[in-house]
Amino acid sequence: MILQKTAKALDELQPGSRRLPQRARTVLLLAGGKTLEELHGLLGGDHAAVAQELVEQGYLQLTDHAAASTATHPAPAAYPEVPTDGLSTAGTRMYLFDLCERLFANRHEALAQSLRTQLREARDLATLRHAGLSLLDAVQTHAGEERAAALREKLGALLDAPPQPA
Incomplete structure (x- = not known):
């Protein structure tokens, strides 16, 4: 069992x-x-x-x-919904900041600070995509492949979208 x-x-x-x-x-x-x-x-x-x-x-x-x-595993409640109203640079950055805070701020402060820095310095969607991939790597390391895969599926639109002007 x-x-x-x-x-x-x-x-x-x-x-x-x-x-x-x-x-x-x-x-x-x-x-x-x-x-x-x-x-x-x-x-x-x-x-x-x-x-x-x-x-x-x-x-x-x-x-x-x-x-x-x-069984199909629903996405953990810790993951906020991905914005569906288009991907703006500011909206995407805020979404990734939110994920970082929810997943790492209380347990892995150094990692959270590193991810925050990447997000703050990201000025376009391509750089945000890179920061999002870093976040997914951290999720895989600390929470396992299953959680990373669930989050990767939710973030698919962000991570696969071509860069667009801000």
Whole structure:
């Protein structure tokens, strides 16, 4: 059986939301897509018992491996919607700043500062595209390929669009 995060878990993991103790939050962060055995191997101790409590409280759900591999995973709530009213330089920059803040500001300050600098210095969509690709690389490194792929799909219009004048 595979552990999957519920919407309640994603809400708990948002910056500024701290209803659970740190040990339970650690289990939530690592639980998505793993079995209880894998989680025990990563964390040891009685974290499997904490995971079971989180299942009972509605933060995690157990799914069979076949269902987990074929399920469609909605984009995490941490990702704002991509603007659909055309891609302006200013709008695109603000969208990428927002992503940077939501994903990295609280946990990886040095990385967030580096990404902010790239975004501040970007003066055209081609440079913003480069900054967006840097952000995606950071997401892949810190959150995994699945999250990066979901975000890459949402940002497809930005990353694949030809540069346009501001």
